[in-house]
Amino acid sequence: GAVVSQHPSRVICKSGTSVKIECRSLDFQATTMFWYRQFPKQSLMLMATSNEGSKATYEQGVEKDKFLINHASLTLSTLTVTSAHPEDSSFYICSASPRGLRTLRSDTQYFGPGTRLTVL
Amino acid sequence: KNQVEQSPQSLIILEGKNCTLQCNYTVSPFSNLRWYKQDTGRGPVSLTIMTFSENTKSNGRYTATLDADTKQSSLHITASQLSDSASYICVVITSGTYKYIFGTGTRLKVLA
Numbered sequence: 261g262a263v264v265s266q267h268p269s270r271v272i273c274k275s276g277t278s279v280k281i282e283c284r285s286l287d288f289q290a291t292t293m294f295w296y297r298q299f300p301k302q303s304l305m306l307m308a309t310s311n312e313g314s315k316a317t318y319e320q321g322v323e324k325d326k327f328l329i330n331h332a333s334l335t336l337s338t339l340t341v342t343s344a345h346p347e348d349s350s351f352y353i354c355s356a357s358p359r360g361l362r363t364l365r366s367d368t369q370y371f372g373p374g375t376r377l378t379v380l
Numbered sequence: 381k382n383q384v385e386q387s388p389q390s391l392i393i394l395e396g397k398n399c400t401l402q403c404n405y406t407v408s409p410f411s412n413l414r415w416y417k418q419d420t421g422r423g424p425v426s427l428t429i430m431t432f433s434e435n436t437k438s439n440g441r442y443t444a445t446l447d448a449d450t451k452q453s454s455l456h457i458t459a460s461q462l463s464d465s466a467s468y469i470c471v472v473i474t475s476g477t478y479k480y481i482f483g484t485g486t487r488l489k490v491l492a
Contacts, residue, residue: 367478371423
């Protein structure tokens with residue numbers, strides 16, 4: 261149990277275009293979903309936290325108009341990188357925390373496999 | 381400021397050898413500490429979870445220790461395999477808000 265998927269796994273786009281990344285909790289409902297960014301040889305950096313049905317909370321320095329997050333349901337969150345530029349090229353990882361289940365810890369984030377974004 | 385530091389930054393060992401990775405933290409309030417393995421181009425996968433009262437926890441060839449007094453943790457890998465080549469990330473979770481504080485990671489390479 262506790263599987264999180266991301267789609268696509270890799271995406272290459274031209275500068276100026278927008279890219280949408282999906283994050284799904286496959287076998288549990290997620291109270292909260294998180295979006296991280298990871299540059300080569302660095303650890304994960306939290307970008308934003310989203311709760312179903314409410315606006316995302318962005319970390320300091322993350323442009324909310326550039327990185328649009330929609331947490332439309334308890335199993336799906338999307339990250340849209342708008343007007344992408346080469347400096348947005350990175351590895352994006354989502355995670356999800358389960359909603360009050362006896363079999364899963366609510367203090368645990370279950371991580372997706374990540375999405376490699378390359379902006380040309 | 382909540383911080384998690386790991387050492388060494390990178391490590392190369394021969395297959396079959398043991399190694400120990402270190403994690404020092406200054407995080408408050410403390411809930412639990414976790415070690416994750418992250419293969420290149422993949423998301424992190426949990427190895428161990430340790431609470432304040434636990435000193436040692438094992439998961440196969442991985443053994444984690446925690447000293448809550450000195451705020452140090454270690455991850456010991458026994459009889460390393462080529463598939464152990466990955467980044468190992470120490471994460472400390474705060475109580476109440478369950479915020480994840482990530483360490484800088486240790487990149488391990490196991491050579492044949």
